Amino acid sequence: MDKIHVLGHKIPDTDATISSIVFTEYLKTKWVHAEAYKLWDLNNETRFVLDYAWINEPSTIKTLEPKSKIALVDHNEYTQAIDNLADLEIHYLVDHHKIWNLATNYPLFIRTEKLCSTSSIVYKMMREDWIIPSKEHATLIISAILSDSLHFRSSTTQQEDKFIVEELNLIASIPNIEEYALAMFQAKSDLWNITVEELIKIDYKEFDFNGKKAWIGSVETTNPNYSLNRKTEILEWMQKIKTTDNLDIILLSIVDILNEKNTTIVYWETEELIIKNVFWIDTVDNLADLWNRLSRKKDIIPQLTEYFSK
């Protein structure tokens, strides 16, 4: 059987990377020939987690031969997927995001649930089939849940995600989950050696809001001031990206993990008006205080989608 290429989203984060690794393992237990790939360099948090669990990075690919067989994990929108998605055959989709105009000519395997991480869903599939993850993979899945839920702070967290962390730590034996999560977030916040361009591209996703092209970035960090102090440079780069990528909207949320606070850098009047209309919040000096809207998936995107669908 042809190989299934298991792919996370374009700008890999911890959950996309880990769900691609663990779902690949799941497929292998079903005698499906599968391999995980990443589409871009990993961020510092994901590197920290893979190092901790002694797991190698997946190799990087940019495109695949037409007709290649793929599994999509942790995304389903073409704007976030491998460039030549339209030429490829999707055989599996495991995700926890809203569904974007998904269309196929054929039935396929889909599993989506409203859990905080895609890795939670992959683990449920393993458990349903009596597959016990290795210590390394249990560590990875816990890390993905801690990462996507900001250690249970995000509004996307479900009771089930917390149970899964407890259950898996019987295998992973991470001595102190609290400290481990903090170390992950500090690795993610370790931004001193990156450029402003790298900073604002650390975790962004593109969306198609009823024809409007939007770029919504997020910097989850234990040290928000580091980013906020570079606001002027960041605004210059946002202007640059808006022009080169031909965007209608650009926003960058600086998410203070420990204080559970989202300060969003608002590039221009268009975006100011959107923030005002959608969240009833004023932008002051290009900054909008979006309070505890920590989750892009739950607290930002549905509201923008609704706004632009009118």
Next chain:
Amino acid sequence: MDKIHVLGHKIPDTDATISSIVFTEYLKTKWVHAEAYKLWDLNNETRFVLDYAWINEPSTIKTLEPKSKIALVDHNEYTQAIDNLADLEIHYLVDHHKIWNLATNYPLFIRTEKLCSTSSIVYKMMREDWIIPSKEHATLIISAILSDSLHFRSSTTQQEDKFIVEELNLIASIPNIEEYALAMFQAKSDLWNITVEELIKIDYKEFDFNGKKAWIGSVETTNPNYSLNRKTEILEWMQKIKTTDNLDIILLSIVDILNEKNTTIVYWETEELIIKNVFWIDTVDNLADLWNRLSRKKDIIPQLTEYFSK
């Protein structure tokens, strides 16, 4: 919690009806308030099966209040769904068909697999959660699999579907599956008291092929001649429906279950040309011999979708 309305497709068949009943039961075990509905009268096969299992018909609804919460089973295309789908909130989707431009503003529960019936998938979900179906529901699930797979004759049948029938018959104790399937198909073929209009509408689905509106009907029967002998009347009705429903394409397959043969009634030159281009088959006297293409889902629709996507 608001009630989840569990809905099959517009023209209910055995699998749509049974998967709505059994998925409702599944949701109830999760303490979700749920009720199954049908959107139209049941066919004779489905009635026979429900009678055999001593299960009542779901009640019929045509539309729901805006913002009502729903689960879709056995379909996902708006052309086949409840009329005011756009006003409703989809919370669950369980299906085994191709995915048609599905889009939501929010994450939801989706489970699709390439199994012969949606009921097979619902049963897998029950088994994964250690829910043992009652004798009545085991009988229903077996019936849905026999119906959708034409007792394993259809190319959509998977080994897994066969295992499920074996496993469930330990509970259902149907004395002879072969005879039971035959009785189901005979109930389905019991067409003497229905009008030609009812006959051609017994199991049809509408599709949107890249903007073309298509109506693809199917009469699965142990007595194909009964339908084929009424060809002249059927063609008159196809003409009528094509005009009133403003269709681009109309086709009606008469599927001989026992001899595994699909003879399709082709209304007009447009459709003749499509059949010629897609399947390389000539239409003679408005009849196209489509051989053993028994499954609309697998043997007809993907090919037409591909053709119209060019």
